[in-house]
Each structure stands twice: as C-alpha cells, then as structure tokens.
Amino acid sequence: MHIPEGLLPLDQAAGWYVPAMAFLAAGLAKLKRLLKERPQARPLVGLMGAFVFVVSLMPVPVPGLGTVSHPCGTPLAAILLGPFSAVALGAVALLLQALFFAHGGISSWGANILSMAVGGSFVGFGVYWGARRLGAGLGIAAGLGGLAGDLVTYAITSFQLALALHGHESIGATWLAAFGSFMPTQIPLAIAELFFTSGVVVFVYRRRADLLSGEEMQS
Amino acid sequence: MSGRHQSPSVIAGASGFLGRIDPRVKLSAAAAFLIVNLISRTPLAQVAIIALMGLLLLAGRTPYRRRLLLIAFPSTFAIFVVASQTVFHGGEVFASLGPFDLHRDGLFHGLFLSLRIIAGGMVIVVLGVSTPLHRLCLAMKWFRTPDIFVEVVLLTYRYIFDLRAQLLRMRDAQRTRLGWSSRGRGLASSRMLGGSLFLEVYERGLRSAEAMRCRGAGPVAAGSLPQLGRIDRWALMAAAALAAALAYLSLAGSF
Amino acid sequence: MIILEDIHFSYPGGAAALSGVSLEVPAGSFLALMGANGSGKSTLLKHINGLLEPQAGSVSVAGIGVGKKTFDEVNGIVGFVFQDPNDQIFAPTVLDDICYGPRNQGLSDNEALRRAQRAAAQVGIGDLLERPIHHLSYGQKKRLSIAGVLAMEPRVLVLDEPTASLDPRGEETLMRILLGLHRQGMTVVMATHDVDLVPLYAETACLLNRGTVATQGPLREVFRDPGLIGRCHLRLPRISYLFDMLPDLDELPLTVGMAQRKLEELLEDRESVRLTRRDEENVSRLTIDMREF
Amino acid sequence: MIILEDIHFSYPGGAAALSGVSLEVPAGSFLALMGANGSGKSTLLKHINGLLEPQAGSVSVAGIGVGKKTFDEVNGIVGFVFQDPNDQIFAPTVLDDICYGPRNQGLSDNEALRRAQRAAAQVGIGDLLERPIHHLSYGQKKRLSIAGVLAMEPRVLVLDEPTASLDPRGEETLMRILLGLHRQGMTVVMATHDVDLVPLYAETACLLNRGTVATQGPLREVFRDPGLIGRCHLRLPRISYLFDMLPDLDELPLTVGMAQRKLEELLEDRESVRLTRRDEENVSRLTIDMREF
Numbered sequence A: 001m002h003i004p005e006g007l008l009p010l011d012q013a014a015g016w017y018v019p020a021m022a023f024l025a026a027g028l029a030k031l032k033r034l035l036k037e038r039p040q041a042r043p044l045v046g047l048m049g050a051f052v053f054v055v056s057l058m059p060v061p062v063p064g065l066g067t068v069s070h071p072c073g074t075p076l077a078a079i080l081l082g083p084f085s086a087v088a089l090g091a092v093a094l095l096l097q098a099l100f101f102a103h104g105g106i107s108s109w110g111a112n113i114l115s116m117a118v119g120g121s122f123v124g125f126g127v128y129w130g131a132r133r134l135g136a137g138l139g140i141a142a143g144l145g146g147l148a149g150d151l152v153t154y155a156i157t158s159f160q161l162a163l164a165l166h167g168h169e170s171i172g173a174t175w176l177a178a179f180g181s182f183m184p185t186q187i188p189l190a191i192a193e194l195f196f197t198s199g200v201v202v203f204v205y206r207r208r209a210d211l212l213s214g215e216e217m218q219s
Numbered sequence B: 001m002s003g004r005h006q007s008p009s010v011i012a013g014a015s016g017f018l019g020r021i022d023p024r025v026k027l028s029a030a031a032a033f034l035i036v037n038l039i040s041r042t043p044l045a046q047v048a049i050i051a052l053m054g055l056l057l058l059a060g061r062t063p064y065r066r067r068l069l070l071i072a073f074p075s076t077f078a079i080f081v082v083a084s085q086t087v088f089h090g091g092e093v094f095a096s097l098g099p100f101d102l103h104r105d106g107l108f109h110g111l112f113l114s115l116r117i118i119a120g121g122m123v124i125v126v127l128g129v130s131t132p133l134h135r136l137c138l139a140m141k142w143f144r145t146p147d148i149f150v151e152v153v154l155l156t157y158r159y160i161f162d163l164r165a166q167l168l169r170m171r172d173a174q175r176t177r178l179g180w181s182s183r184g185r186g187l188a189s190s191r192m193l194g195g196s197l198f199l200e201v202y203e204r205g206l207r208s209a210e211a212m213r214c215r216g217a218g219p220v221a222a223g224s225l226p227q228l229g230r231i232d233r234w235a236l237m238a239a240a241a242l243a244a245a246l247a248y249l250s251l252a253g254s255f
Numbered sequence C, D: 001m002i003i004l005e006d007i008h009f010s011y012p013g014g015a016a017a018l019s020g021v022s023l024e025v026p027a028g029s030f031l032a033l034m035g036a037n038g039s040g041k042s043t044l045l046k047h048i049n050g051l052l053e054p055q056a057g058s059v060s061v062a063g064i065g066v067g068k069k070t071f072d073e074v075n076g077i078v079g080f081v082f083q084d085p086n087d088q089i090f091a092p093t094v095l096d097d098i099c100y101g102p103r104n105q106g107l108s109d110n111e112a113l114r115r116a117q118r119a120a121a122q123v124g125i126g127d128l129l130e131r132p133i134h135h136l137s138y139g140q141k142k143r144l145s146i147a148g149v150l151a152m153e154p155r156v157l158v159l160d161e162p163t164a165s166l167d168p169r170g171e172e173t174l175m176r177i178l179l180g181l182h183r184q185g186m187t188v189v190m191a192t193h194d195v196d197l198v199p200l201y202a203e204t205a206c207l208l209n210r211g212t213v214a215t216q217g218p219l220r221e222v223f224r225d226p227g228l229i230g231r232c233h234l235r236l237p238r239i240s241y242l243f244d245m246l247p248d249l250d251e252l253p254l255t256v257g258m259a260q261r262k263l264e265e266l267l268e269d270r271e272s273v274r275l276t277r278r279d280e281e282n283v284s285r286l287t288i289d290m291r292e293f
C-alpha cells in the first residue's frame, strides 16, 4: 500500500523527498557505473526494473487469510540484485505504478521510496546478510529478510501516515494505532512475503546456483 | 484482489485533444495543480480541480469503467482518511460509536484531506491517461532530469508488458497443471513463478545484450520534442492562469 | 465432447478476438485449428480449459460446463500444451517437472513417479529424468512439456503450435507421438499454421478468420475452397499447386500419398514410365521413412 | 565476401558446438544454412558478425578480419536479425527503435529519421511509426526487427530462422522482402529448418551436422543426397517424394515449378490430359499467387 497523492502536506512531502533522493542518487550512480562498463547491459537493467514492478503486482496466496495479495518484492529484489540497485529500480517501479494505476503519487513519491524501496531493500538485505553471517541457511535467511523488509516497509508507512494525520494526538500514539490497526492483515502478509522470498531464492539457487553465487549481480 | 489487473498498455495509448498537447506543458500544468492542491487551505481549489479533471476525463477516449477504476485506489484511501481523522483528530465530540468518540473538526479535516487525495489522484490519472510514457520521458529529459533515470524508466517501460505477459502465461501454465488448486499449492507455485521469472529476466538480458551490441549499445532515451505549437502555448497560459487564480483564492481564504 | 457455443471474447481494451465461434469436437477426433497470426487460435484454445472465460456463449467439455468453479475438474480432463515450452517448464529437473502435475492432483509420490516415468518414456525422454532443465535442447523441452501434461492422464490434448521451431525430424517424431496417442483414443486439438503438415495427421479442421469460423469440417472439405483459404492468409499444401495445372481434376491431392495415387492414374497406361510402388516396409528410396507424408 | 576458415567453438562447460567449419559466401549470394536443432546454426551465424569469437580459425567479412577490435566496423556491414524479435527491440516506439542503430552510428537525427522511414516502408510498416512496441503483433515485430537492421544500411543480412511462427502469408511476404533486397545486391544468409521453403529462394545451401559442415554448394547439389540429408535430421522438400516413385528420374524436382515442368514432360504426348500452363499474371486458379512456390 503506497501513500496516495495529496495526503501529505507539502512540507512533509518535501521533507521525505530529501533522503529519498539521496538514496535514489546512490542507486542510480550504481546503475550508471554498470552501464558505463557494460553498455550492452541496458536490457538487463530494464528487465530488472520490470521484474521489480511485476513482482510487486504478483499474486501470492496469504496463509490464514484466504486471500491473494501482492508482496512488496523489494526485499527479494535486494537479495537477488543488491540493495542499491533495488532502491533505484523500486523507485522507478513506484513512479510507473503512480502514473499507470494512480497507485501512490508524485508528491508522495519520496515518502513511498523511503518506505518501500529504501526500507524494504536495505532492511531486507541487511537481515538476510546478517543471518547468512550467523550461519542461517539460504532459505531461512532470505525468508527472514523478506519478513523484516515487509514489516519495516509498513512501520515506515505507518509513521509517515501518523506524522501527517496525528492531529491533536501524539505522533507516537497515532503511529502505534496505525501500525496496530494494520497488524491483523499485515502479519499474515509478512508471513506470505517470508515464504515467498525464501521460496524464490531457494528455487533460483536450486535451478541456477551459479547465478546466486556469482557476486557480479550482488550489491 | 485477483491476479488479473487491467493492462497498463490499454491506458498508455493517448488520443483526443489532451493527447495532442505537448508533454512539457502537461507536466508543468500537472505540477502546478498538484502544488496548488497541497497548499490551498480551503476546499475551493480541490473542488475546482476535481471538476476540471473530471471534464477532461469525460472528454477523453479511455473506456468509461477504466477511468473509474483508476481512481479506486485514491478513493479507498480517502475513505480511510475520513474515518481515521474523525476518530483521532480531536476537538469537539459530536457523537460516539462504541469505544470511539467522533470529532467534528476531525470529520471536516478528514473530508478536506479526502478531497485533496481525490483531486491529486485525478490530476495524475489525467496526466497518465493522456500522455504515452515515452513522451513524458522526453519532457522529463527536457527539464534536466538525469539521463540515467530517464533511461532506466524507458527501459523498464519497454519490458513491463512483456514480462507481465510472460508471468501470466507461466501462471496459466501452472494453473492448467492444477498448481493453484489450493492455497498451499498456490504458495509453492508462486515461488516457482517468481524464481522462473527472475531466471527468464537473466537469460533474456543476456540474449538482448547480444542484440544490442550489434546495433551500437547507445542510450535508448534519444530524440527530442519539437518546439511548442500554438495550441501548446494556449494550453500553457490557460493552465498557468487557472492555477494562479486558484492559488490566490484558496490562500487568501476570501471564499 | 468439446462443445463451444457462440463464444464472444475481447481482451480488455482491445478489439474482439473471438466474435461468435461455435465448434463441436467429438470425442476421439483429431482437429487442426488453422488461421493467420492473430486470428484467434490461441484465444479459442484457452476457452477449452477455462483459462479464458467467454463474455458470451458457453463451453462444455465431457458434459462439464467450463467455468471458474469447474476449472480444476476440467483441467484434469484437458491437457494443455503451450506453444513455448519455456513458459511451461519450471522445476529444476526433468523428473520434478513431470511430477508437478500429478502431485498437484494429490497423487502419492510413488504414483506420481510411476506416471512420470511412463510419460517420459512415451515421448522418448526416459533417459533424461535427472537433467537440469536448462541443459535441454528446444526439442527436448518440447517433449518434456508434453510429458508433463501426459503424466496427468488427460483425455483431451490441446496443443498450441506444437511444431514451431522444431527441425523436420523433431516435427515428425512429435506428430507421431500425437498420432499414437490419438489412436489410443485421445482427443487431440492442435493449433497450427503448417498447412503441409495438417493433411497428414488431422481428420477434421477448423479455419479461423478474424475471430470467426470461416469453415470447419472433414479435412478434404475444408481444403476444397482455395479462395477462402487464401482470405485466411493460408494456402493449400504445396503439393496441391502442382496438380493445379490439370484443369479437369475433380479433387486436388493434399498429401504426397494422394498425389502419388493421382500420378499413377494419370500414367497408368504408359509403357515408357515405370512406376515403383515400394512396399510398406521400404516406402521410399529417400531415406527418411515418413509413410504417407 | 564472408570467409570462415576452420572455425572451432565450444560454449563454456559444454561440448563442442562447432568443430572445424569452413564456409565461403560470395558477395551477393543467398545462402540457406540448414541443420537439426542444436547442430550449430545460431552459433555459426554469431561468428559472422563477431558476437562469438572462434577458439580456433578465423572469420573475415569484406576483407576485414572479424574480432573484438573490428566489432563495430563489421556490424556496420553485417545486419543481424535474431530469431525472437522481442530480444532485439529496445526502444519504446517503432520509430525510436528503427532510429536506434543509425543514431549509434553517429548519424544526425534527420538522417536517422530519413533512413528509418525508408526502412519502415521497405518492410511495410511505414504507417506504424508512432506505435508503442507492446501494441504490435508478432509479425509486425518481426518486420520491425528487420527494419531496425536495414536502417543501418548493411551490405550483408544474416537472419536466424526468420520465418518461424509466421503464418503462410506472413512467411511469403517476408521472403519476398528478402528476395527484393537480395536482387538489389544484398548478401543474405539465413538459418532455417524449412526445407520446403529453401529451394524457392536460396541459391546455395550449407548443411550443418553436429558442428561440422555435412555438405555445401548450389542448392540442387546439396539436395542430391537424401541419405545425408536424413542424417542431418532434415528431409527433401515434400514435392520430391512424390516423384520418388519414378525410379529412372535423373533429378528430383525440389519446387512446385520444377515438378510442374517434370510432369509436363511425362505427360506431353498424352491426348487425354489437357495441361494448362497459366500465364505469368495469373499463375494459378488457386488464389494465393506465389509464383514459383
């Protein structure tokens, strides 16, 4: 769920833009270097961007809820492609979703980048990386990354909403309320993301171990 | 939510009056309206924007249901905002619903915000419906957006439809072999699907890299927009005047 | 057995892909669905197993109305082979992939394995079971995609352009597999552009033209109207054009076998031309042995 | 003009894909490269423009040694059309995509535009220039991929299975485009499985078998040894099999045109059979007009 256009007041929208653009610039610099070294990798970059876009629209059954929902996909993308590329591609995907589906917005783009692209990618990748360091198996590490990335995305979104909507209540209380009210749906979603991310990474490993071990595509 | 979405490709085709206006003009106008929408303190600007965008949508050629579907997401969010503001905003209590007090200020503020969300959403919908993305990208390039960003957007745009079609084909193939006949199987199949899609991305990236080398491997974001025409200048002036007037009226609070 | 009644279908935002298609495929028949690129073949096939639902009209297979609710039931009866095997093969190894369908049918691992081995043998990839799928050639992938469907023991086989991108030997082998299954009682529906191939295998044909049925019926009848076939962006088999110069021919031959009989008739009383009808075992001095051809 | 000398190539970790291929393609010829799935056709073609570099042997095009350093120069001369047009189209619209190559050649926008319009007209998509790619049909994409290459004004056109997945009309149209270019002096090299199509257009042929050249030369000579052709998983054109039953035939006809002349000879002194050789303008009473066929 992305924050729609018009919800954030101008100052907050602008405020979220600042860190978001910094991360985006870093991600773009990474892609730019890649394209400078291998100009013919352009289609691969486009395909990866499309992958992030499509995965975040992919149907995944949610355990317990009896529905089908969409994963954030950014933790998965970060694990497969590296967190910086995932931020840049996530930002592009968010912009295209805003333009095509009115899902998200232009002024709220910065806020959404920060929650889904930056939060999802870095926390997802960080947890995955840390878990691997601690000796967790590939599937478990990737699953934890997916779970953490998903929850963090929603924590950040809730905070952004709380900041914009708290009114006379305290920010903290509103945040907790918002996050808490997402919980009944969000916990199963995060679990779905856990299974999905873990499953995809293990699947890719089983079919093409050479791609995952090859560090060239990692951060 | 089901897996079948409306195809973006349907939306991306532009026709009619708005389709002919230069994307730079539309981009500037959209930005102006979005800013007015955010800074206005009275609902006047929002109501005016919704009315204007509504008219433009009706005048356009996108199929009717699709136009409505596009504002579905902003609208749901608007309802959520009204409800949460009524409960949380504080101020004078006008009723209570179970454990919740309902606040009058909150209700009004929520309604105002929801107008803002719908107005903003409609501006974006009109922009998205009337401008093919590659033209929008040329406009972004003209406004000095970094080349690499425009490049990535265009490349991504090129592959979204292909990859989505591929995903749906592969999922259909799974469905015909009963891979989605229960939730557990669906979850297992969705992982195979995500993984297969990634592998396809990788292999296709390699194949296309070869094809690209043969034709020079330059940027795809080449080309430029022609000079503004007469209709473009008129549209620009009209949009600027309207945005300025709305900004003045809604900021002055003299309504 | 398969009954489509007045199907209408448009893709979202697109023009009509099917506008009023009715078709009946009796159990045990071998139907070729022909038509130009974009005439609606794939769209029609996807209605048979419920991948697409008609906006008007109805579809039934073996007496079951095809729809969302009966999707799984129908797909237990109808095996669907997609044009591109890469769309249809997911699992890491050949064996895993063949077992995917049977396992989803709820069969035990043992039973799934047994079926997988049988299906693999049927299409001639019994020795590749342990292979990772990205080490298969295109033709092997094609066979695998059919084995994956056969392992589900369908009664109807629906194939979308099964011979595209195969070499002549591969094409021949694949068509013989289909013919074998057909002779064992399987209903086969196959979309294809290959007009030279169709008369060798199919019994009936249906010609699509821009989302409508241009003509359907026994193969010979369908091929009787060259004008119509041309309008569908198809042509007659090449062999027919040879005999086109005999203006008083009542029926153009469609296959080499038919043409040979015709030629025999024409030449029968000539001393100077010796004809050799080779015996069944040794049909041709040309080495690939393709009976009727 | 294209000279391959004793090329050896293996993919990393794989068995040999080419083992000692030598081939000479004179300027202005039309060569069909045939062989089974996996025989090395695509691998060979990729050596012509330097996409792959031989592990032994050498390649030269128009006197230029093909290699890393001359890659761009060679690709200015050789236009390469990949089998799947989706792999070859990068830009968001038709016009942008056709201009992509010329722009990378350093041409001005105006010159690129002029060339793009000409190339688009040549392949018959002149009216689609503003279309987004994802609104094109497969056949249109195929043409676009050729136009994108033609706009770079190559002297050699290399195509990998250009007719796969096209309907007969589309196949015919495409082959005529190629024939037209060939008649204007373009060298055409085309990999294909379609043995019925090759004799209609190609002048020379090269048969690959497991990474080696089984035979090469003028078309008729290549098709003279059915045993060899069978070992390459190919077959003769269907029409040849018809005349196989005349054992004393010195040469089997490969196309309908050749077969018709043969049939005329056989029947010439017969009163009872009236033959109509239709005039050029009205070749056939069957409506698709495909001259030699």
Ligand SMILES: Nc1ncnc2c1ncn2[C@@H]1O[C@H](COP(=O)(O)OP(=O)(O)OP(=O)(O)O)[C@@H](O)[C@H]1O
Pocket (backbone or CB within 6 Å): C011, C012, C014, C016, C017, C035, C036, C037, C038, C039, C040, C041, C042, C043, C044, D137, D138
């Ligand atoms: N996913 C889609 N979205 C929109 N339009 C589509 C889609 N798939 C097919 N079409 C359109 O529907 C029509 C019928 O397409 P279909 O794929 O059924 O044709 P076909 O006979 O299978 O062609 P081919 O021989 O190229 O496979 C075409 O005009 C095509 O452009």
Ligand SMILES: Nc1ncnc2c1ncn2[C@@H]1O[C@H](COP(=O)(O)OP(=O)(O)OP(=O)(O)O)[C@@H](O)[C@H]1O
Pocket (backbone or CB within 6 Å): C137, C138, D011, D012, D014, D016, D017, D035, D036, D037, D038, D039, D040, D041, D042, D043, D044
């Ligand atoms: N990228 C690759 N990595 C490893 N092996 C490969 C690769 N591409 C092809 N091969 C192998 O090299 C051999 C020749 O392949 P090639 O693609 O040249 O055949 P082809 O004649 O073009 O076949 P087709 O008719 O199926 O296109 C095959 O055995 C194939 O398995």
Ligand SMILES: [Mg+2]
Pocket (backbone or CB within 6 Å): C041, C042, C043, C160
């Ligand atoms: Mg089709």
Ligand SMILES: [Mg+2]
Pocket (backbone or CB within 6 Å): D041, D042, D043, D160
């Ligand atoms: Mg090949």
